[in-house]
Amino acid sequence: MELYVDTANIGHIRHAASLGFISGVTTNPSLLAKEDPSVDVKQRILEIHELVGGHLSVEVISTDTKGMLNEAEEIISWFPQATIKIPMIPDGLAATKELSRQNIPTNVTLVFSTTQALAANNAGASYVSFFMGRLDDIASGSAQVLEEACEIWDIHGFESLIIAASIRHPAHVVDSALAGADIATVPYKVLMQCLKHPLTDAGLQAFLDDYNKMQAEKKKLNG
Numbered sequence: 714m715e716l717y718v719d720t721a722n723i724g725h726i727r728h729a730a731s732l733g734f735i736s737g738v739t740t741n742p743s744l745l746a747k748e749d750p751s752v753d754v755k756q757r758i759l760e761i762h763e764l765v766g767g768h769l770s771v772e773v774i775s776t777d778t779k780g781m782l783n784e785a786e787e788i789i790s791w792f793p794q795a796t797i798k799i800p801m802i803p804d805g806l807a808a809t810k811e812l813s814r815q816n817i818p819t820n821v822t823l824v825f826s827t828t829q830a831l832a833a834n835n836a837g838a839s840y841v842s843f844f845m846g847r848l849d850d851i852a853s854g855s856a857q858v859l860e861e862a863c864e865i866w867d868i869h870g871f872e873s874l875i876i877a878a879s880i881r882h883p884a885h886v887v888d889s890a891l892a893g894a895d896i897a898t899v900p901y902k903v904l905m906q907c908l909k910h911p912l913t914d915a916g917l918q919a920f921l922d923d924y925n926k927m928q929a930e931k932k933k934l935n936g
């Protein structure tokens with residue numbers, strides 16, 4: 714399962730990308746606004762693209778098909794490898810169909826059910842972003858719905874890729890991998906939590922302490 718970082722924070726993206734295990738970035742209007750409401754969106758997106766080079770999903774804000782297609786055209790003019798993130802609404806499906814006809818990759822976002830996921834796939838989405846955390850917030854078990862979606866994908870051999878999104882904690886990353894999601898897009902803080910283990914820290918400290926003890930002994934022996 715590939716891992717993307719779900720943020721628009723340049724410092725976080727730079728650090729995550731430097732660690733070598735991230736292959737893409739997803740953004741959305743809320744993530745961009747959280748960083749700096751006055752940010753020039755095009756400039757920020759291009760900065761992110763330069764840093765990571767891999768997958769970058771950029772979300773449209775129009776809610777009608779024509780508006781979404783115009784925005785997609787503009788985003789593609791910034792950098793042709795962009796994946797256009799489209800909301801899971803009827804007009805979004807029509808826009809997805811048209812962009813797929815033009816061979817422009819799309820990421821249908823705000824997907825919460827298997828029927829929505831099926832519609833997005835059939836409209837030609839390249840990626841289907843299934844939101845876990847927000848589903849758990851309303852006491853609907855996200856892992857079970859994601860498992861169902863992945864099973865349906867396997868049964869039918871669908872080619873679109875499932876992104877587990879709205880990840881809130883490392884257990885969501887594990888659930889996504891177990892369900893068979895192709896990708897999990899993970900907030901920076903959760904990515905860092907995934908790397909941490911107290912036994913790693915304690916083990917490293919013990920190795921360093923023992924090495925230093927050995928060096929001190931050697932120094933003593935050599936006078």
Ligand code: E4P
Pocket residue numbers: 719739740741822842844846847878879880898
């Ligand atoms: C997906 O691409 C979205 O950007 C994101 O995962 C939303 O997550 P949230 O529910 O934490 O806002």
